[in-house]
Amino acid sequence: MGKGIGYGKVILFNEHFVVYGVPSIVSAIDKATTATVERADGTGWTLDDRRHATPGYKEEKLEQQKESVERILKAAGIDTMKNPIKITLAGDLVAASGIGASAASCTAIARALSDEFNLGLSDERINELAYEGEKGYHGTPSGIDNTAATYGGLIWFVRGQPNMMERIKIKRPVEVVVGNTGLVANTKAAVAGVRERREKYPEKYNKIFKEAEELAHKARRALEAYDIKKVGELMDENHKQLQAIEVSCRELDFLVELARKQGAFGAKMTGGGLGGNMVALTPGKELQEKVACAIEGEGFEALRTKIGV
Ligand code: MEV
DSSP states (O other), X not given: OEEEEEEEEEEEEOTTGGGGTOOEEEEEEEEEEEEEEEEOSSSSEEXXXXXXXXXXXXHHHHXXXXXXXXXXXXXXXXXXXXXXXXXXXXXXXXXXXXXXXXXXXXXXXXXXXXXXXXOOOOHHHHHHHHHHHHHHHHSSOOXXXXXXXXXXXXXXXEOSSSOXXXXXXXXXXXXXXXXXXXXXXXXXXXXXXXXXXXXXXXXXXXXXXXXXXXXXXXXXXXXXXXXXXXXXXXXXXXXXXXXXXXXXXXXXXXXXXXXXXXXXXXXXXXXXXXXXXXXXXXXXXXXXXXXXHHHHHTTOEEEEEXXXX
């Protein structure tokens, strides 16, 4: 049996902007999806998805998941008509929008295939396969999610030819809370919406994109200096920019406000938006617990994790 793992992630700065080559910052989290690949009878492949999920997520993503698996198999050069397999997904990462669930599963599947078929794939190649798989979900992903899912850690990511990835080192990991709106979001549609509006209102969008780029540099400096207060302020600012490009929603704004009121150093939506998850910067176990409990008290799921692990 072949086995593989892919990490979940939170984008700390510049989701959406990253699609256009604006620098972004992403952190893997300590939750992951695992995959196994076993030889099976018959022909083709089957998938047993045992991940804990936001209600409706798996159903909504089923067709995209099929396309994604087909893409990974093709890129890996595996013909399941000759070599039938059963894929099983599990792990402690909730299958939800905004925390890199699709990318984590793609990376995990790529690794499990490499293991089962003795392909000996490097991380670089696993990342490429996971990117192929991500296209099934996103259409034109920037590559940020699969990069975090494959390599882990805290990453400065710039989309380009080729993509640029640098590790950001921080003194100690910082506690965060990831709050789930419970809404299954369609990243493809969110990305397409930004593209449309960017073409329609070039002046407005160019200005916001420029500000987002400056903000990423400030955020990197603040993280490296371990100025957590500043990092939080910049997350708040980034949330405003994301609101301005219309990818937030009422539920995300509500959770962001709630976290700030409870003392979070900063909070913002994370990932594709229009539902999915938000992230609050809550250094120390006590503050983390306070913010997580407040979110749960309002009937939402909260994940306690860390960035920079
Ligand atoms: C989704 O996690 C992040 C987006 O920026 C899309 C992408 O980068 O491919 C919204």
